[in-house]
Amino acid sequence: MEKKWWNNSVVYQVYPRSFQDSNDDGIGDLRGIIQRLDYLADLGIDVIWLSPIYQSPNDDNGYDISDYEAISSEFGTMADVEELIKQSGERGIKILMDLVVNHTSDEHIWFKEASKSRENPYRDYYIWRDPLENGEVPNDLTSVFSGSAWELDDQTNQYYLHLYSKKQPDLNWENPKVREEIYEMMNFWLEKGIGGFRMDIIDTIGKIPDKLITTNGPKLHDYIQEMNRATFGQYDVLTVGETWGATPEIAKLYSDPIRQELSMVFQFEHIGLDQLPGKPKWDTKKLDFIELKAVFSKWQTELGNKGWNSLFWNNHDIPRIVSNWGDDSPEYRIVSAKMFATFLHLLKGTPYIFQGEEIGLINTPVTSIEEIDDIETVNFYNERVSENYSNDAIFSSINKKGRDNLRRPMQWDSTENAGFTKGKPWLALNPNYSSINVLQDQQSKNSIFTYYKKLIQLRKENELVVYGEYKELVPEDKQLYAYERSYNGETWLIVLNFYKKETVYKDSQQRTASIVISNYPDSSDNLSDLKLRPFESIVFKLNERYQK
Template sequence: MYQIYPRSFQDSNGDGIGDLPGIISRLDYLKQLGVGALWLSPVYQSPNADNGYDISDYQAINPEYGTMADMERLIQEARQRDIRIVMDLVVNHTSDEHAWFVNARTGMDSSTRDYYVWSDPVDGHEPNDLTSGFIGGSAWEHDSTSDQYFLHLFSAKQVDLNWQSPKLRQAIYDMMNFWIAKGIGGFRMDVIDMIGKEPFEKQLVNGPHLHDYLHEMNRATWADRDFLTVGEAWSAGPKEALQYSCPARQELSMIFQFGHLWADRKVGGEKWETHPISVPQLKAALYACQRELATDGWNSLFWNNHDLPRAVSRFGTPTGPNRELSAKMLAITLHGLKGTPYIYQGEEMGMTDCPVTMIEQVDDVEARTIYRQLRVQGDSATTAMEKVNRFSRDNARTPMQWDASLNAGFSTGQPWLAVNPNYQTINVQATLTEPDSVFETYQQLIQLRKTQPVLQTGAFQALAVPDDVIAYTRTLGEVTWLVCSNFGAEPVDVTLPQRVAKRLVGNYDDYPDQLGDVQLRPYEAFMVALQ
């Protein structure tokens, strides 16, 4: 799976915003990489309060991105290249400009009133103290027409849907079937663990009917089709992932779980509270997923997405010769695991974070809120910006770097978000002409995953190695492959099985053909077949 953030991928008309024709123009590149599906962040009609995750019409394309005819052509052109299109589905909330909500606000007897969560005032105030995740303050907004409050757990322009309404659920399933009929290959489901919320009980995730709703959705839409579904579930661990993805339950194909991404963050803390990466914590989380879903359910494998910092900046080294070494190391580590790998646009050439110096340069609504909160708490502007830069979603959203020309070949106009200044050296054109590139490593790994059953279904076994090393085997029948990765910038000694090894992929030119006691170089990683 390859994730595209359409706004930043390729602009075809010079308005500075990526679009569907731009994606179509790059399909041959994606075919060359070898991916089998493209997950598109939302391209629906939206006022863009949260860059498309506030949908005002599920069955219309935002004119910034093109037309429905462009969307249909993308589905068709991709399919001709053996690539399926996976749509981002946001059904926890809609825009306040969606016709459902506009109608709901006309009166308490409107036909879509119960599509949303409403409450009478309690002692003249909000029903409880739930807060908004994006803008701070109360998650309840007063509606003067009815003197009731409506719920928005994100921004006030993202109004929470009431999944307890059978009419609402059927309307959503009808909309999903509209897209399925157009030939898409799947849905990625935004904050899907929140649709069963019980806000008056302050239970925002994993509500009592969450899995009932997902089973009902399955049976009403993609049941018995060749169709992929992946849910975003920040609250889920490995055991919950099994609930979502166990085929017998007829819910989802898999979910994104985020346990491994706490390896550089304070558990229970805020986004900006970070510490140096703990590789033992990282591999413990990855291994737990491999073990819990060893025989049932399915894993999603990823380092980053449109909401997260760039992988090489977070887990590797973003500058110097170690950038490519660590980018390849991360690719090899991930693609050896059992599950479906996800590549975020630019990851295949080692694109990096893009720190900025002033809050005025930041587009991300969440990052701007965090900055204001930090300043109120007493941080200087410089300190607050340092913290915001660590986890600003803009890091992943800077335009795709295609070549060294103006605006990195993304647009002939002024890009909606500034291009990372390192585009003149880190770009697709450069990586395609470079021998033994990061791109080539991804290409090799994708081909192995497509053709080698041991990577698809082989059993996982962790190996005992030093803290900064991840090492494991995958075994299917008589075939055993070994993956070993040094997550540090210093050499480290490891003891591996005493076996002859045939190199499959690695990030150094030479490699040990006889395992045993081995010294791994900085960020060294390899995948070998044991003989």
């Protein structure tokens, strides 16, 4: 396998609206990110993935783009972006732009033109269908944000497709003019020196709505290969696709270097394991830990050298892991957060950190619809109210799965508004910022931040972490996750207690080892009878006589 720079990189996702406000209007911005670059360099990350900063009416917080080559004024200017790229580069950090090309905003000039008449030159940039004879929607496709995926345009008496908000009309990728426009836009950004693209719901661009096919359409990979040839294939950049429906076999189609498509994909099989089968994400069940381990092991082994893993717990859509599957109580938050970090960062693949994860930020419970900003959550609330769900049931789901959990402002210090802004924050902070913040973590040798720095450094200094083979141990254990990583005759053993209850790991081969890193200061190295405390995680280097 050819080694690439992004194999041993660590990516840090910045949600610009919530990272750092430089002008005290309550909204994070590009100058704020520039102010915090030294912090990110100190953490050790190599890539910043920017959630969308383009011009947008913000129906879906920037994922509804009205101009791909203009910057939203609330974030700054194009000059600010260029300065961010330059200053990041001086610190060895690349910028990953968020590419949202399944849909645009309905305020994009293409859609404004397209909706003027059926004969408009831009009409075929989007997907239109006539009403059925009774005036009903063309078919049963539903929006991810609830309701029908079809919206009637009264002026032309046709429905347009929107897999998300009705203000996010889907582009027609079958139209070569659409593809050409998108490739020109991508090259506009590549020429500015960005480090690549994160591709929003890229597996939907090959949809065939008349056949109810929304993901993995038959032309999907033709489009991506064409995109590669026309744009980023000419650059040494990272490309990662958001692919909710991917299996390992599908992921190989995207990321096998021979196919010349993407560097890697995000797959979400592990994220949906606490979801009731066939139900929306809001309807949850208890996580099956055996199943979780099986999913991670499958992705670690089945990709082989014909694909590359993206490793993540959180992003702008997926709430805080330490709250949902760990323990965010004051007693266990720190060790729990460190355990999840160990779990992930010692696996094969490129790790992604969502802002605040490195200091153990937690979910923020709400009790009123007035506290909610996210369109998806608002739509869910209204839908469940109309279906007579109890308030308690609705907010139980929101507090576990709502996207505002991730999007609250970054907690920098214990001053007013956590050092994020001197104005009124666009979204309320978690009240715990006086006790959980960056400054406090930076000043503690035993902090989550310090632990993340060590994990990132291990990846930089040990090719075993990046390229080593993976072998799961004790797959049927209901509390322990143990696996080995082996490379060039060296083997590391990673043992993690996923729960609060104490447990024991007994090495079947009675090997000896030295500790590389652990989330308790006094972890034992007795592999023959290893007692693990709540959420304890230990990484061992096996002694030479046991190396493979």
